[in-house]
Amino acid sequence: MIFGDKIMTPRLRMRRLVEGDLPLFISWSNSDIAHGEYLTPDRIDSHNGREIITSEACWQEQNRVFLIELKDAGPIGTLHYWLRPERRSCAVxxxxxxxxxxxxxxxxxxxxxxxxxxxxLRQKAQSVxxxxxxxxxxQQRCLAKLGFELLETLNYDDHQVKRVGHLFRMDAVNFLNNPVYQYHYE
Ligand SMILES: CC(C)(COP(=O)(O)OP(=O)(O)OC[C@H]1O[C@@H](n2cnc3c(N)ncnc32)[C@H](O)[C@@H]1OP(=O)(O)O)[C@@H](O)C(=O)NCCC(=O)NCCS
Known part of the structure; x- marks a missing residue:
């Protein structure tokens, strides 16, 4: 499933961004449509986008941005995780x-x-x-399918837009006991 820098799934390849992805990355970053109703565009410009892609800033153990690609049809989105600085066993x-x-x-x-x-399994996270x-x-339907539990409802700041949201969590015990992660029907 994991080969070098990539995560392979039945239908997707998730990999590090390269410089050739810059125009798409910038265009998504500035697009309301790409973010949908519930995410605010981060509005990265080309200079910062190149910096993000070419430096190690977004490709470290504690912070990675993956490009999500359909195996047979190219990029469809991004997936980002970071480890909480104050609690590195927790990934967001x-x-x-x-x-x-x-x-x-x-x-x-x-x-x-x-x-x-x-x-x-690889990062030895204790919670996500x-x-x-x-x-x-x-997204809440996705999280239910993946076994997350609602932790709290809170106000948060999404690129200067105030939102009311839910914080969901899954811990290592729930992960190990959830059949979703043992059987792969996709
Ligand atoms: C949210 C997002 C990541 C979900 O990814 P996706 O590929 O569309 O999700 P999936 O197809 O895997 O699953 C979506 C589920 O939600 C359900 N769903 C879709 N719209 C729904 C709605 N309005 N009400 C209830 N359920 C809904 C679908 O039926 C599906 O559930 P099912 O498999 O039981 O039928 C994607 O839509 C997205 O990127 N949106 C824009 C950005 C965003 O909101 N990101 C999440 C920030 S937390």
């Missing part, structure tokens, strides 16, 4: 299926599932957390 994830036509096909769930396996806007039913 953020996902974006940027092409709206590719949503609701199971790719968001599949991408998150295999990153979660990587985080618990996700924030989601309170109205983001689609």
């Amino acid at each position: 994830m953020a996902v974006k299926i940027a092409d709206p036509q590719q949503r609701n096909k199971g790719y968001g769930t599949e991408a998150q599932k295999y990153l979660i396996i990587h985080l618990f 957390e996700m924030y989601t806007d309170i109205n983001n039913r689609s």
Whole structure:
């Protein structure tokens, strides 16, 4: 499943961004459509985008941005995780299926599932957390399918936009006991 820098899933390849991905990365970053109703565009410019892609800033054990690609049809989004600086055993994830036509096909769930396996088995995470806007039913459905539990409802800041959201968590015991992570039907 994990070969070198990539995470392979039944239908997806998740890999490090390279310089050739810069135009797409910048265009998604500045697009309301790519972010959907419940995420605010981070509006990265080309200079900063090149810096992010070419430096090690987004490709370290404690912080990685993956490009999500369909194995047979190219990029559809990004998946980011970081380890909490104050609690490194806890990973936080953020996902974006940027092409709206590719949503609701199971790719968001599949991408998150295999990153979660990587985080618990390779990174030895003890918990994985996700924030989601309170109205983001689609992401909350993904998290339910993946075995997350609602931890708390809180106000958070999403690139200067105030949101009310849920914080979800899965811990290592739930991960090990959940059949989703042992059987792969996709
Ligand atoms: C949220 C997101 C990651 C989900 O990925 P996806 O590939 O569309 O999700 P999946 O197809 O794996 O699963 C979506 C589930 O939500 C369900 N769903 C979709 N819209 C829904 C709605 N309005 N209400 C309830 N359920 C809904 C789907 O039926 C599906 O569940 P099912 O498999 O039981 O039928 C994706 O839509 C996305 O990137 N959106 C824009 C950015 C974003 O919101 N990111 C998440 C930030 S926390």
